[in-house]
Amino acid sequence: MKTARKKLIIFSFVWCMLITHTVYTGVIIDHDGGVDDVISAVLQLQYWKEKVRAITIVPGDCYGYPAAWVMTQLKNTLCANHTFPIGLSSHEGTNCFPAEWREDAWHIARLPFWKNFIDENESSVDHVLSAHEILTTVLRNADEPMTILMTGPCTNIAQVVREHPELRHKIARMYMMGGALYVPGNVQEQGHDGSAEWNIYNNPTAFHDLLCSGVPLTLVTLDATCHIPIRKEFIATLANAACTNTTCQLVCDCLQIIMPFIENGQYYFWDTLASAALINPAIITTKKVKISVVTHGESMGSIVEDANGYEVDVAVGADLALFEQTVLDILVHHAL
Ligand code: AGV
Ligand code: CA
Numbered sequence: 159m160k161t162a163r164k165k166l167i168i169f170s171f172v173w174c175m176l177i178t179h180t181v182y183t184g185v186i187i188d189h190d191g192g193v194d195d196v197i198s199a200v201l202q203l204q205y206w207k208e209k210v211r212a213i214t215i216v217p218g219d220c221y222g223y224p225a226a227w228v229m230t231q232l233k234n235t236l237c238a239n240h241t242f243p244i245g246l247s248s249h250e251g252t253n254c255f256p257a258e259w260r261e262d263a264w265h266i267a268r269l270p271f272w273k274n275f276i277d278e279n280e281s282s283v284d285h286v287l288s289a290h291e292i293l294t295t296v297l298r299n300a301d302e303p304m305t306i307l308m309t310g311p312c313t314n315i316a317q318v319v320r321e322h323p324e325l326r327h328k329i330a331r332m333y334m335m336g337g338a339l340y341v342p343g344n345v346q347e348q349g350h351d352g353s354a355e356w357n358i359y360n361n362p363t364a365f366h367d368l369l370c371s372g373v374p375l376t377l378v379t380l381d382a383t384c385h386i387p388i389r390k391e392f393i394a395t396l397a398n399a400a401c402t403n404t405t406c407q408l409v410c411d412c413l414q415i416i417m418p419f420i421e422n423g424q425y426y427f428w429d430t431l432a433s434a435a436l437i438n439p440a441i442i443t444t445k446k447v448k449i450s451v452v453t454h455g456e457s458m459g460s461i462v463e464d465a466n467g468y469e470v471d472v473a474v475g476a477d478l479a480l481f482e483q484t485v486l487d488i489l490v491h492h493a494l
Contacts, residue, residue, distance in 0.1 A: 183302040183330075184211040185436070186293065190255075190310025190357075191220025191263040196228060198309050198433035203236045204405055205437050205488050211304065212239075212296045214245035214289035218310040218360050219255045221262035222246050226283040228266050235275045236405065244285075245292030251360035253459070265415045271408055289314045303330035307436050309429035311357050312336070316364035319371040321463055322330045331374040335432040336365070337461040338380040339447065339472055351456045355380050358451060359457065359482045365451050369371045369468040377449075378432035379461075382442050382473035386427045388413065388420045392482050399451070400425030406489050430485065431476055438484045443475035 185206050186332045189195035203210055215231075226246045233244065293314060297304065306329055308315060319326050336357035338344070343354040350359075358365045368375070393413055400407040419425035435442045450467035452460050 175380040184209050184296075184300060184304040186210075186212045186214070186296060186304055186306045188214045188216065188289070188306060188308045188310065188312075190216050190218035190267075190294070191222075191225025191228070192259065192310075192429070193262055193266065193416050194425075194427065194429040195219070195309045196232070196412055197409050197427075198307070198429040199229070199232065200236065200405060200409060201430065201433045201437070201488055202307060202487065203232070204492055207237070208240040210242055211300075212243050212292050214292055214314050215245070216247050216289065216310050216313045217250050217260075218313070219259050219356070221260050222248065223283060224263040224267035226286045228263065230283055230286070231272050231275065235272075235408075243296070244286050244291045245289035245314075246286050247289040247314050247317075248315075249361075251311050251313060251364075252362065253359050255356065255360060262415055264449065265339075266412060269408075269411050269415075271411045276344050290317055293318045294325065297322075297325045297328040300328050305326050305330050305436065306332040307406055307433055308334040308336075309333055309357075309432055311360040311364060312368045313361045313364045316361075316367040316371075319373065320351075320367050323371070326371050326373055329373045331376060332368075333376045333378060333432050333436045334368075335375050335378045335383070335429045337472075339449070339461055339463070340474065341344075341379075341381050341384060343460060344380060344457065348359075349456060350458065351460075353457050354452075354459030356390065361442045362451050362453040362459045365459075365461075366453055367450070369451065369470070372468070375470040376435070376439075376442075376444060376473065377461075377470050378428075378435060378442065378473045383426050383428045383431050385476040385478055386431045386481055387423065388425055388427055389482075391488075393420075395486060396489065403490060409489060427481070431473075431481060434481055434484050435473065435476075438480070441477055441484060442473040443477075444471040445474050446470070447472045447493070
């Protein structure tokens with residue numbers, strides 16, 4: 159009884175917290191098809207439902223075709239009552255992601271999970287349009303500024319703000335997973351000093367263009383994501399719910415793909431933290447910092463403090479307990 163009451167109090171508290179947050183007019187998700195990207199998109203769809211207005215993909219940490227196919231199936235599975243366009247670009251960036259990581263997009267597409275939901279008429283990606291076209295149309299038609307979640311290289315959005323500067327005012331804020339400010343990066347390539355994070359290293363010029371655009375930016379860096387390991391106990395809670403909850407089942411199946419990386423501590427909830435922070439900003443601690451990006455040389459893609467740079471809200475910390483509670487609350491209790 160005592161435990162049930164405690165659970166109810168925590169549940170009500172988290173709910174109040176969630177619903178008192180700014181209710182965005184619309185959310186656009188731009189991602190690069192990895193396991194973490196798919197989980198972070200699931201979280202948005204489950205929470206915002208019809209407020210998700212578009213999903214666009216950049217072939218960074220994925221191959222475009224399977225990533226677009228997975229998004230099509232995800233829409234069919236989780237969004238019975240609404241629809242949105244899916245876009246894909248062909249820009250692989252300046253520094254391509256390792257093929258081994260990009261293969262994960264195929265592993266997600268081959269999950270037996272989809273067999274239960276596949277709609278034969280919608281199982282191709284013929285209807286997928288160009289990411290640039292989708293982004294410009296959705297932003298142009300938006301009545302009020304939208305929020306963008308970016309969990310891959312910022313190639314697609316950078317192109318939009320570069321070619322259509324007037325659309326900058328249609329973006330209220332961008333949440334991007336990327337960068338490492340006061341902690342080491344995660345790029346381990348020959349000739350690189352290891353100070354950069356992959357999403358920015360993939361296309362540093364695009365990130366420079368994004369900074370110049372002046373769009374309000376919350377940067378969820380490795381400084382924050384290093385506090386969010388994927389814990390065994392957390393997976394166990396999800397797995398428990400997966401017996402009766404399709405969304406949790408999908409998330410568990412996706413996590414299985416990267417289990418060896420989770421077990422040796424190499425995989426974090428990078429994108430899922432950015433996604434959860436967009437819904438509940440209290441999860442991250444931010445600091446306003448003027449930054450610039452190194453576009454050449456051995457530190458290519460690293461972000462640095464720079465008095466002449468551009469001010470962004472850098473996430474420098476994250477609350478693991480609040481993150482897990484928020485994600486479970488959405489995936490387990492907010493079931494469709
Ligand atoms: O740098 C983190 C970004 C996130 O957007 N990605 C993974 C997340 O989607 C690149 C990355 C770093 N280490 C990786 C990555 C790994 N071990 N496997 C796959 N991707
Ligand atoms: Ca990603």
